[in-house]
Amino acid sequence: MxxxxxxxxxxxxxxxxxxxxxxxxxxxxxxxxxxxxxxxxxxxxxxxxxxxxxxxxxxxxxxxxxxxxxxxTHLGKRIAIETVRKHRLWETFLHNKLNFSWDEVHDIAEQLEHIQSQELIDKLDEFLGFPSHDPHGDPIPGRNGVIQQNNFILLSELSVGESGIISGVVNHSNLFLQHLEKNQLVLGKKLLVQEISAFDQLVKVQIEDKHLQQLSNEVVRNILVKKLS
Amino acid sequence: MxxxxxxxxxxxxxxxxxxxxxxxxxxxxxxxxxxxxxxxxxxxxxxxxxxxxxxxxxxxxxxxxxxxxxxxTHLGKRIAIETVRKHRLWETFLHNKLNFSWDEVHDIAEQLEHIQSQELIDKLDEFLGFPSHDPHGDPIPGRNGVIQQNNFILLSELSVGESGIISGVVNHSNLFLQHLEKNQLVLGKKLLVQEISAFDQLVKVQIEDKHLQQLSNEVVRNILVKKLS
DNA sequence: AAATATTTTTAGACTTGTCTAAAAATGTAT
DNA sequence: ATACATTTTTAGACAAGTCTAAAAATATTT
Known part of the structure; x- marks a missing residue:
């Protein structure tokens, strides 16, 4: 037996x-x-x-x-990804529907991600319009566990004259996220690199064809952009 | 000290x-x-x-x-009511926004009601448009812990010729809720009592000025209606 | 009021997940 | 290769919440 x-x-x-x-x-x-x-x-x-x-x-x-x-194992990874999926869908809900700012969503999503109900997640996904990315620009795994890879690059990798769209962050700390929000460096904004100081590496960028801003090395190394060709 | x-x-x-x-x-x-x-x-x-x-x-x-x-104690009651508030707001979210049927919402709300965040509940409340009742017709306590009392009566208390609007249920079991849904006896429907059988107490009602239905004693004693004068 | 039945509490054990402190294994100098 | 440092594991304890089985209190019957 x-x-x-x-x-x-x-x-x-x-x-x-x-x-x-x-x-x-x-x-x-x-x-x-x-x-x-x-x-x-x-x-x-x-x-x-x-x-x-x-x-x-x-x-x-x-x-x-x-x-x-x-x-x-394969199974362990599957469950981890499922948890990430739940986390990012809840973050999207909190940001898009309940108007939480992107630095507030993480802690609440840490709790919500453990709610047990496959149907809940499927319906939430549908309600949100099957979003591909969460409020921090991180990809949301699909039902099948597949994660679409981004081809984002660091803002620090752009050369003078190149432009990109803010699409994600490397550092997820509240301090950094709040800093970005305060300076209007939010997802979707278009940036053009105007100048990189030879002396202190400060990056001068033009935001949305309007005002200029100087960004520190610490900042440009933690912003992900989709490069515009 | x-x-x-x-x-x-x-x-x-x-x-x-x-x-x-x-x-x-x-x-x-x-x-x-x-x-x-x-x-x-x-x-x-x-x-x-x-x-x-x-x-x-x-x-x-x-x-x-x-x-x-x-x-x-006063404090204990306050926390119990806060938990009821969370439960009923989540049920409303699941029903109104995610299209769960009214018999499916309870179990998921049992989990969601324990998420810790006052701000979450306040924003959820606002997102839902400050609903006064959950999908079963139960009143949703306010932020301040006040519960608005319904003046609903049992459908069984209506006399022949009287009419009312379905506003809640006494029995919350899935079996009963599914039965009601199958027979289109959902919240908001207007009923007119046409006849109460002297023999077996079956209640003949007219639903929304259209089709007729015979309701058992078990059913009419578990439906709450807002009586129309 | 005594006998019986029911309800409630105690005592001790178990599970999940955590911790500290000490022991064992591994890694890095010299 | 020996000595020292770091990492990891074991052993034993604790906290929250649950359980069973037995004891104690309360309620009900006659």
Missing amino acids: SKNVYFCLMYSFTEENYLKAIYKLQEQSDMAINTNAIATAIQTKAASVTDMVKKLSEKKLLKYEKYKGVEL | SKNVYFCLMYSFTEENYLKAIYKLQEQSDMAINTNAIATAIQTKAASVTDMVKKLSEKKLLKYEKYKGVEL
Whole structure:
């Protein structure tokens, strides 16, 4: 008699958060993810990570070898992406429908992403008009788990005379987002690079064919633009 | 030196559920609520209720005397009502914006009602146009915790020749709600009582000045109407 | 008022997820 | 290769919330 294996369809708030964090780390580094990195990302202690990682390993959501770090399985990655999808759809809802500013949406979406209902997400997606990107310009994974890759480049990569449309951010911190909003550097704005100072690298840009602004290195290295040819 | 008392502003998923259940029982019975009733309402065991009730009592959310049942304090009632408000606003969102039918909204709203963000609820309320009633006709408490009382009566209380507008339900079960929907007995429909059978009490009603329908006692005792004079 | 039945509480155990402190493994100097 | 530093794991404890089984209190019957 073979032992039947039952697959779990519901994952806890905490499990989903671990999977999402590991997924994001894996996107950045393509090596096995180590315990401390996860602990830092999730704001917990290494010992707690070890415990959880064992549990997720037993559930076949990731591969874990002692002292060697972890790697998501196909299933684990699928669930992580599903969580990212929910997060970004909720962020879009909060921004587009409830008029939250783009620095306010993250924390609330962190809670909403764990609501369990496939139908809810499908209907929300439809209600929002099947958006391709969230308020920060990050792509929203489809129902099937496919993520459309952006071909955005850093604003810092534009040369003098080139122009682009603000399409995303690298740094997602509230401080940075608020700074951008205050300076009208929001998604969709068209920028033309007029001058890059040889002395201090300050970038002078023209916004929407109107006013000029000087942007610091810190700023231009964290804005993603769609280059206009 | 007096000991400072700190009030907790965040209550757990579970605490909110207990408070809501006790509040609803209190609405029905106006006596002290006993342990078993709570256990039944919340689908748990009496022993668990005793534990939680002690905890809520320490937090000043209810008054508890051993073997005497519980009664919500002003604060406890306030939080219960806030939870009801969230629940009914989310139900309205699901029904009005995402096109969920009225029997599908409850379970999802049970999860959504525990999302922590006052601003979210305020903005949701505004987005929905400050609705006064949820999809089942139940009143939505205001920001201030005030619940507007309905003066609806049971359909069974209408006499022959009288008419009313369907405005709510007593029984909230999915089975009943689906039955009503299937027979087009939805909120807002105008009914005229044409005949009440002396033999089996079946009520013949005319719906929206058009087709006729025979309604069982079970049905007319669970529909609330706004009587038209 | 005694006997029985019901309700409620206590006591102790379990689960999920967390933590600290110590031990073990791995990595990096010299 | 030995010594030191860092990372990771183990062991044991804790908090929230639940459970079962037994004890205590209350309610009901005769």
